[in-house]
Amino acid sequence: xxxEYIEEPQxxxxxxxxDKAFDKLAAIEPEREVALGDEGEDLGGHRSFGEKMRESxxxxxxxxxxxxxxxxxxxxxxxxxxxxxxxxxxxxPYESILIKDLxxxxxxxxxxxxxxxADTPLSIAxxxxxxxxxxxxxxxxxxxEDRKDDxxxx
Amino acid sequence: MVENSSPRTYAxxxxxxxxxxxxxxxxxxxxxxxxxxxxxxxxxxxxxxIIRARCLNEDDRIxxxxxxxxxxxxxYIRVFSxxxxxxxxxxxxxxxxxxxxxxxxxxxxxxxxxxxxxTLADVVQYLNSDLFTNAWILSDESVMTSARNSMTAVxxxxxxxxxxxxxxxxxxxxxxxYNRQVDWxxxxxxxxxxxxxxxxITKVITCDITERGQPRRSVSYWAPAYWRNFDTKEVPxxxxxxxxxxxxxxx
Numbered sequence: 247x248x249x250e251y252i253e254e255p256q257x258x259x260x261x262x263x264x265d266k267a268f269d270k271l272a273a274i275e276p277e278r279e280v281a282l283g284d285e286g287e288d289l290g291g292h293r294s295f296g297e298k299m300r301e302s303x304x305x306x307x308x309x310x311x312x313x314x315x316x317x318x319x320x321x322x323x324x325x326x327x328x329x330x331x332x333x334x335x336x337x338x339p340y341e342s343i344l345i346k347d348l349x350x351x352x353x354x355x356x357x358x359x360x361x362x363x364a365d366t367p368l369s370i371a372x373x374x375x376x377x378x379x380x381x382x383x384x385x386x387x388x389x390x391e392d393r394k395d396d397x398x399x400x
Numbered sequence: 401m402v403e404n405s406s407p408r409t410y411a412x413x414x415x416x417x418x419x420x421x422x423x424x425x426x427x428x429x430x431x432x433x434x435x436x437x438x439x440x441x442x443x444x445x446x447x448x449x450i451i452r453a454r455c456l457n458e459d460d461r462i463x464x465x466x467x468x469x470x471x472x473x474x475x476y477i478r479v480f481s482x483x484x485x486x487x488x489x490x491x492x493x494x495x496x497x498x499x500x501x502x503x504x505x506x507x508x509x510x511x512x513x514x515x516x517x518x519t520l521a522d523v524v525q526y527l528n529s530d531l532f533t534n535a536w537i538l539s540d541e542s543v544m545t546s547a548r549n550s551m552t553a554v555x556x557x558x559x560x561x562x563x564x565x566x567x568x569x570x571x572x573x574x575x576x577x578y579n580r581q582v583d584w585x586x587x588x589x590x591x592x593x594x595x596x597x598x599x600x601i602t603k604v605i606t607c608d609i610t611e612r613g614q615p616r617r618s619v620s621y622w623a624p625a626y627w628r629n630f631d632t633k634e635v636p637x638x639x640x641x642x643x644x645x646x647x648x649x650x651x
Contacts, residue, residue, distance in 0.1 A: 272504075295607075
């Protein structure tokens with residue numbers, strides 16, 4: 247596991263007064279002996295806290311939920327449909343039209359894929375359930391804001 | 401620590417909150433350890449020999465990952481020959497100390513990282529010097545910034561320190577069980593709030609992070625990676641004078 251590598255030697259930075267004062271107070275003790283359990287000594291597949299912070303998609307829990315509950319279908323009309331109100335008696339005709347449309351306009355789409363693509367936004371929008379869920383998420387945001395205010399304690 | 405060419409535009413004051421045993425101290429130590437290892441300049445053998453080194457950069461990580469090694473950033477480092485011409489990636493021997501220019505002040509013991517153990521008295525003594533500049537300060541429990549001490553002489557002095565955290569280029573981490581335990585001025589200075597919770601089965605700490613200018617986010621990490629660096633049972637020392645004063649009221 248060796249690799250040739252050339253790096254310009256760096257000049258030693260001069261110590262400031264505060265660094266010198268710190269050095270007088272500072273000490274280093276070896277790491278403690280702690281049994282870390284079955285997973286062993288290394289981080290292994292785990293990332294450090296800092297790496298996890300940098301990798302974080304910066305989504306709040308509610309944003310993640312929103313993304314999961316209302317997925318991007320890849321087609322504008324299917325995304326819009328999620329927020330519509332589909333009456334139960336229109337569900338089957340709608341589905342059949344959508345499946346035919348998807349299959350006719352996408353040569354490489356399988357029948358199963360077309361059914362899933364049509365069924366997902368339709369079932370979200372059935373009786374306007376998607377709108378209701380979205381409003382509930384909005385309410386959760388306000389509840390979350392209130393909780394944050396409580397925690398702030400100012 | 402290498403001086404930053406441009407000063408920060410905000411005070412790095414982190415409030416790390418959570419119930420007892422929720423991973424507050426671990427999270428504070430994790431933040432410091434990250435910076436300490438990112439800036440490491442060498443390793444020192446038990447006999448005192450110093451070898452120049454640095455932490456792995458992105459190219460090194462890609463190089464190792466292509467060979468099926470997913471390096472632990474606290475274990476793998478790149479070491480250099482004395483003339484700086486040759487280098488190689490090694491797994492740091494466990495008995496070698498890491499040398500880093502990062503200055504850490506803490507009111508509890510850290511292991512494997514050079515740090516200065518400070519008490520409230522030390523903070524007051526050195527407040528007017530430039531000792532507390534360009535460094536990390538870890539304050540566990542609210543011994544230093546207790547809300548109950550806010551109108552005492554020392555409480556006012558510490559609030560003054562809090563007000564100059566950006567000017568001093570400090571990173572201040574206050575670990576407390578709940579927000580109101582901390583002096584209200586420090587709560588107002590805080591630019592990051594981290595709420596911790598610990599899952600005993602997976603040994604994962606989840607941090608709910610509210611950071612200045614960032615959307616709120618959740619980050620989970622594996623806690624045992626930091627267990628060797630602090631003792632969760634260590635009780636921060638209460639200043640002798642405070643104890644004597646309290647003793648007067650009961651004797």
